[in-house]
Structure formats: C-alpha cells, structure tokens
Amino acid sequence: QTFTAWCNSHLRKAGTQIENIEEDFRDGLKLMLLLEVISGERLAKPERGKMRVHKISNVNKALDFIASKGVKLVSIGAEEIVDGNVKMTLGMIWTIILRFAIQDISVEETSAKEGLLLWCQRKTAPYKNVNIQNFHISWKDGLGFCALIHRHRPELIDYGKLRKDDPLTNLNTAFDVAEKYLDIPKMLDAEDIVGTARPDEKAIMTYVSSFYHAFSGAQKAETAANRICKVLAVNQENEQLMEDYEKLASDLLEWIRRTIPWLENRVPENTMQAMQQKLEDFRDYRRLHKPPKVQEKCQLEINFNTLQTKLRLSNRPAFMPSEGRMVSDINNAWGCLEQAEKGYEEWMLNEIRRLERLDHLAEKFRQKASIHEIWTDGKEAMLRQKDYETATLSEIKALLKKHEAFESDLAAHQDRVEQIAAIAQELNELDYYDSPSVNARCQKICDQWDNLGALTQKRREALERTEKLLETIDQLYLEYAKRAAPFNNWMEGAMEDLQDTFIVHTIEEIQGLTTAHEQFKATLPDADKERLSILGIHNEVSKIVQTYHVNMAGTNPYTTITPQEINGKWDNVRQLVPRRDQALTEEHARQQHNERLRKQFGAQANVIGPWIQTKMEDEQEIGRISIEMHGTLEDQLSHLRQYEKSIVNYKPKIDQLEGDHQLIQEALIFDNKHTNYTMEHIRVGWEQLLTTIARTINEVENQILTRDAKGISQEQMNEFRASFNHFDRDHSGTLGPEEFKACLISLGYDIGNDPQKKTGMMDTDDFRACLISMGYNMGEAEFARIMSIVDPNRLGVVTFQAFIDFMSRETADTDTADQVMASFKILAGDKNYITVDELRRELPPDQAEYCIARMAPYTGPDAVPGALDYMSFSTALYGESDL
Numbered sequence: 001q002t003f004t005a006w007c008n009s010h011l012r013k014a015g016t017q018i019e020n021i022e023e024d025f026r027d028g029l030k031l032m033l034l035l036e037v038i039s040g041e042r043l044a045k046p047e048r049g050k051m052r053v054h055k056i057s058n059v060n061k062a063l064d065f066i067a068s069k070g071v072k073l074v075s076i077g078a079e080e081i082v083d084g085n086v087k088m089t090l091g092m093i094w095t096i097i098l099r100f101a102i103q104d105i106s107v108e109e110t111s112a113k114e115g116l117l118l119w120c121q122r123k124t125a126p127y128k129n130v131n132i133q134n135f136h137i138s139w140k141d142g143l144g145f146c147a148l149i150h151r152h153r154p155e156l157i158d159y160g161k162l163r164k165d166d167p168l169t170n171l172n173t174a175f176d177v178a179e180k181y182l183d184i185p186k187m188l189d190a191e192d193i194v195g196t197a198r199p200d201e202k203a204i205m206t207y208v209s210s211f212y213h214a215f216s217g218a219q220k221a222e223t224a225a226n227r228i229c230k231v232l233a234v235n236q237e238n239e240q241l242m243e244d245y246e247k248l249a250s251d252l253l254e255w256i257r258r259t260i261p262w263l264e265n266r267v268p269e270n271t272m273q274a275m276q277q278k279l280e281d282f283r284d285y286r287r288l289h290k291p292p293k294v295q296e297k298c299q300l301e302i303n304f305n306t307l308q309t310k311l312r313l314s315n316r317p318a319f320m321p322s323e324g325r326m327v328s329d330i331n332n333a334w335g336c337l338e339q340a341e342k343g344y345e346e347w348m349l350n351e352i353r354r355l356e357r358l359d360h361l362a363e364k365f366r367q368k369a370s371i372h373e374i375w376t377d378g379k380e381a382m383l384r385q386k387d388y389e390t391a392t393l394s395e396i397k398a399l400l401k402k403h404e405a406f407e408s409d410l411a412a413h414q415d416r417v418e419q420i421a422a423i424a425q426e427l428n429e430l431d432y433y434d435s436p437s438v439n440a441r442c443q444k445i446c447d448q449w450d451n452l453g454a455l456t457q458k459r460r461e462a463l464e465r466t467e468k469l470l471e472t473i474d475q476l477y478l479e480y481a482k483r484a485a486p487f488n489n490w491m492e493g494a495m496e497d498l499q500d501t502f503i504v505h506t507i508e509e510i511q512g513l514t515t516a517h518e519q520f521k522a523t524l525p526d527a528d529k530e531r532l533s534i535l536g537i538h539n540e541v542s543k544i545v546q547t548y549h550v551n552m553a554g555t556n557p558y559t560t561i562t563p564q565e566i567n568g569k570w571d572n573v574r575q576l577v578p579r580r581d582q583a584l585t586e587e588h589a590r591q592q593h594n595e596r597l598r599k600q601f602g603a604q605a606n607v608i609g610p611w612i613q614t615k616m617e618d619e620q621e622i623g624r625i626s627i628e629m630h631g632t633l634e635d636q637l638s639h640l641r642q643y644e645k646s647i648v649n650y651k652p653k654i655d656q657l658e659g660d661h662q663l664i665q666e667a668l669i670f671d672n673k674h675t676n677y678t679m680e681h682i683r684v685g686w687e688q689l690l691t692t693i694a695r696t697i698n699e700v701e702n703q704i705l706t707r708d709a710k711g712i713s714q715e716q717m718n719e720f721r722a723s724f725n726h727f728d729r730d731h732s733g734t735l736g737p738e739e740f741k742a743c744l745i746s747l748g749y750d751i752g753n754d755p756q757k758k759t760g761m762m763d764t765d766d767f768r769a770c771l772i773s774m775g776y777n778m779g780e781a782e783f784a785r786i787m788s789i790v791d792p793n794r795l796g797v798v799t800f801q802a803f804i805d806f807m808s809r810e811t812a813d814t815d816t817a818d819q820v821m822a823s824f825k826i827l828a829g830d831k832n833y834i835t836v837d838e839l840r841r842e843l844p845p846d847q848a849e850y851c852i853a854r855m856a857p858y859t860g861p862d863a864v865p866g867a868l869d870y871m872s873f874s875t876a877l878y879g880e881s882d883l
Helices: 002-014 029-039 052-068 078-082 086-102 112-124 143-152 167-181 190-195 201-215 220-264 272-313 327-341 344-376 379-384 393-429 435-499 507-522 524-548 563-628 633-648 651-666 679-710 714-727 737-746 764-773 780-790 800-811 817-827 836-842 845-854 870-877
Strands: 761-763 797-799
Touching: 002 029, 002 086, 002 201, 029 052, 029 086, 052 078, 052 086, 078 086, 086 112, 086 201, 112 143, 112 201, 143 167, 143 201, 167 190, 167 201, 220 272, 220 327, 272 327, 272 344, 344 379, 344 393, 344 435, 379 435, 393 435, 435 524, 435 563, 507 524, 507 563, 524 563, 563 651, 563 679, 633 679, 651 679, 679 714, 817 836, 817 870, 836 845, 845 870
Parallel strands: none
Antiparallel strands: 761 797
C-alpha cells in the first residue's frame, strides 16, 4: 500500500496512476514512466507490442536505467517482473525509493537513511515526547509525524492538544493534514501501525522521505536564496557542462586517435601466447575500455543536447564547441574507430588458429625429433664398434642376428624421419618464426640418418665377411679336431705301449713282442704323413688369419690338442722306439739265459724227484718192517740208522739243486716246461723222507726206553706188538667196516685171516677191541678214562707208543693218583685237606712251594683258613683233572 501510494504520488505528475503494483508494472510502460518522472531523464523508446518479449524488453530497459545509476539489482530479473512476482516487484520499487527518494538526502555529511534519520531528529528535537531513534517503533504514537508538520507548517496542527496515549488520532491527523495541505498521499494505515509491534521500516522511511522532500524548500528565505542560487547554478552548470563537454570531447577524441592505430595494426605475433595476449587485450578493450567510451560518447551527445536546451530555455545563446570538437566531428572519428575495429577480432582469431597449428606442428616436430634423437643416441658408436674382430663364430652369428634386428628397427624408424622432414617443410610453408632452428635440427637428423644407413651397411658387410672367414676357420678347426683326436690317441697309446713294462717268461713271448714292435715301426711313415697333414690344416688356419688380419679370440673350440703337443708327442714316440728296441733285445737275451737255467734245473730235478719218490716208498716198507720184525729192538735201531746214513749221503745233490733253484728265483722264473718237479715238491719229499726215518728211529728208541724202564721182557713186547698189529687193520684213524668186524671177532666171532694194512696206529674201536681181548672190563666210563690216558689230545687215534706206555703201566709197578692221595692224607694227619705249614714241614722246599703254587683252596664243610685241596692236585698230576 505504501509503495503503491508512493508510486502514484509521482505518476500523477504524468497524468496516470496504478491500482495493483504487481500487475500494472508487468508491461514495463508505467515503470519506465515512473523512472522518467522521478529522475527527470528520458529513457529509451518503449516497445508498444503486447507480446511477452516486448514486455521483457521494456522492463529490461527500466532495469538497465536503474543499474546505470549505480544501483545493484540482486536477483531481480525482467522475467520475474513480467510474471507478476510480488516479492521481486516490491524489492524493485524499494530499490527505486532508496535510490531516488532517500539516497540523495544529505544532512551534515550523512546521507540516505542516516541523513534522513538525522534530519528527523533535528526537526523534532524541540518537541517533548518525541524521540526519533529509528524508522519503526519511534513513529508508532504519531507525534513524530505531527512534530515534522508543525515544525514547518505550525498553522496546520495544534500540537499542544495532541496526546501521546492517543496514537490513532495523532496518526490520522498527520496523514490527513499531509494529504490535504502538503500533497503527500496517505501511504500508511494508522490501525496497522498501532496494531503492529514493529511497523514496516521500509514503509515508514518511504513516507517520511515524502515529508523531507515536501519541506525541503518550504521556507521563503530558502526559496529566494534558492532562486538566486538556481540562476547562478544554471549559469554555473551551463558553464560546467561546456567545460565538461570540451574536456570529455577532447579526451574522447584523443582516446580514439590513440586507439585507431592499435586496431589497424595487423602485424602478427610470433608466439601463440603473445597472440592470445593480444586477443585478450582486444577483448579487454571491448569489455572494459570501449563501453565507458561508448557511454561517454552517448553522454556527450546527451549533455550537448541538454546544454543547448537549457541555454535556449534560459534565453542564452547556443553553445558552439571549439573547432574539431563538434558532435559531428566526434561521430566521424567514432566511425573511423568502428571501421578500424571491424575485422580486427576475426583477423586475430585466424592468426591464433594459424599459430595454434604452427605450435602444434612445432611441438610435434620437437617430440618426434626428441624421440628420434634419443633412439639414435649411441647408435653411431655401436655401429662403429669392431667387436666382431675378437668374436667367436657363435658370437658373430649372434651379432649378425642382433644387427638384423637393428636393421629392422632402423627401417621402422624411416617413417618417423620422413614425418620429421614433412613437418619441417610444412612449418617453412606456414612461415614459422623459428624455422631456421627447425631446419637446422631437421638437416642434422637427416644427415645423421644417412650416416646411420652407411654405417649399418658397412657393419653388415664386415660381419658377413668375418662370419665367412670364421666359418672357414671353424671347418678347418673341426677337421683338425676330427683328425687330431684319433692321431693323438694313437700317439698316446703308442707311447703307453712303448713305455709299458712287459713281463715275459718264455722265448716265444718275447719273440711275439718283438714281432708286434716291428709291425708298429712299419706304420710310422704313414703316421708321419697324417701328422704333417694335420699340421697343414692348422697352418692353413694361420695363413687365413695372417692374410685377412683376423683377430682370433681363442683357440680351437673343438679340441685342446695343439700342434706343439702333436709334435712333442711325435718326437717322444720317435725317441721311445729305439729304447723299446733295446729293451726287447735285452729281454730276449735274458729269456735265453732263463731257458738255459730251466733246462739245467729240469735235468737234475728229473733225477732227484724219482729217487726221492722211490725212497719214500721204501720208507713205508721200512716202517712196516720195523713194526712187524721179530728181531730185537737194538737190531731194528741199527738197521734204521744205516738206512738213514745212506739217505743223508744224497744231500749234496739236493744242495746243488737248491743252488740252481736259487738262480731261477733270482731270474724270476715261475714255470719250467722241462720238468714236472718243483723245488718245493722235492724239498717236501726230502724233508718227509728224513722225518719218517727219524720218527721210526725215535719210536724204536722209546720202545727200548719203555722196556728198560718198566721191566718189560722182550716176550711181552713181542706180545704187545702182535695184539696191536692184529687189530690195526688199515691204520686210517677211523673205524670202517673192517675195524668193526675185528671188534665183533674180539667178542667171539671168527675173523679169518684177512690181509691188514699196518700203519702203527689204532683207532678208538680197534683199541677197545684189543683191550677186551686182553681181559679188560670195557664199560663206557672205564673206556673213556683209558682213552683220556692214551689219547690226551683227543685225536681219535692211538699210536703204538701210547699203547706200549699204557700196557707197560698196567703190567708194571707204578704210582697212581690214589696212591699219591693216600700219601698226602698221611702227611695231613688223615684230614681231607692239607695246610701250607704241613707241606713245608714234610717236603723239600722247592717241592713244597711247587705244591703250594698249584693246589686249589679246599672248599669242603670241614675247611679251615689256608686249607689246600690235595685230592684235585693228585688227580691233576696224572691227567685225570686240570692242574
């Protein structure tokens, strides 16, 4: 309501008003009219169409005008006003009120709201009950409005009759007086103000501003002064407008004069950045610098027209600007500016596109060139390497494969080099500012590329040439190895054979070795030819190396055998051949000597061997005769000793044969085809012959001793011999069927007169039969006891001497173990044990100590300390127990 009344207070001056604030401003026509009335300025010609676009255009013109007065319209758009947005419409009206009704109020260096508030405070200061501090609750009682009216027009209100407690009367009085006498429409409702805790500040400010404007020139003095001031102000204003026009026209023309050459400059920049800066400068010109100048030009024209109008209305002469500063001059200069500006931006955009293309090409050139240069880095040094000079064949082949891979890589990079050259050419055609450096770099890349191609071809030729030479050398090496290995083995085998220490025992064997050696010597010429051929292969390798200057990295990979080794071993073989000849000759002579020794030994052994064999047969016969003969033992002993003497007389021949055998052993002769007798056989036979004779003589001597010691008569001896011979059938040491038969016969069976082989010994069964036949009781225990006496070593045989000893013991008066025990019992005082003191008292010292050392301690129930067991000692003396 307040805003509507305020708008109508101004629209009435133009002969119109509004009824509905949100509807009547939608087409923009009354809005533009309102702005023209309150500003005193003409707005652009409004659109008279009814379409929405026409309405929006009119509202935009009004909003642009408001904005041109330095007012910021935040979030207020033409569409909202056209659409009847109440909030936006009221906001716009309030903005207009602030700008045109309140903003220009100025009181003691305060303006707008603060100035208006200060003005109200000063005008109402003399009035009691009035305290204006704001534009809301300070006005609720109505006294503030009445005080303002009374201060300027005291005749209109009797202020003394007003009461603070009657706000409605106060408010209505002020509103009515203001509308009636001051031409201030009633913008507020008294009931709303009183009924609201906090009246609307904007409505109060709008209404109060009307009082300010109504009373600003009310006083007569002020009116007179204002009239004078107005005349002077018009003159001053006109003069100021003239000066402002002159200065503004001069500045504008000077700006146009400076700007036209800048716009006419079509010299392109070298870099994209500089050109973009130029475009940015132009856009700043269009956006920042030119619009104020456009406004200045427009204002200049308006000011000129306004000045002329004011001069004409004030009856003053028309204004004539100085020469060259007429509006037409400015328009002509502005036209030149527009002409220069025309096409400038399009030229710059085209130039930027050109520079962008150039920059892209230049960057592409740099990237490709950098990639290529990185790739080529070190390639020339690699291609100039002469690593193939010291490489093996396998390494050469690997280098070739590596080189083939590099050639493929090189071919793949050909396209990049061509692209680099094409880009450089295009940069030249587009007049790139840095073309000299691009051309230099491109030329360097092309020259390097040509050099790489030449080096690549040169290296391939060198690798292929080296490969061919090394393959030839490798073939020669392989052939050398194939022939050198068996030849080396042959030489090593030959040296081994030539140095082999041969062992031969016959003439035939040494003759076989000599024949084989002669055959080996026959192969030496062919072997020497093979050696020279092998060395020729190596020499051919050396010739190739020297001719083509091949730097061999190593030795023959197929063999470690060198020509020096072959020559060394060949020389060794040739030196060993005559040594082998000499060794074979010496061995042949030695074998001839050994053969003579064999024959000499064989001749003697073939005589002595049969003689010993014959005597051995005679010796068995002599043993038989010595057992069976019926002569005295002395006659037998005499006969045997004569026979022994005849044998001993043959000893020199045995000694001579030993001498020959010694020579044979020293000559290391192990076999002799000239005889079947060895010295060991003859020596054993000879010793056996002597042993047999000596044993036979000893047996006869023992028989004589036994006979004489036991008192056995010759008849008893003959009887013992006859019984022994009767049961000693085969003297083999075992009881066979014949011996068993003899045992049966001894029990009463007829044994006949079977022939018997006499050996001088009986086995166990023969001996038992013999004892039974002589009247002994042969229980198993008794026979075991007798066997322990005659065969203490448990050989299972009984000799004739043992038989004689046993028989003589049984028939003669001899001591027994029981007799010795009885004697010890007497010495012991009829005790079962004997003491040390008793032995030393009764026996000689040496015999007493002998017994003490060998008697075991007595362990019977009646034993005393130091008691000795004489019973076990007595049985041990006779072999019945262990001593």
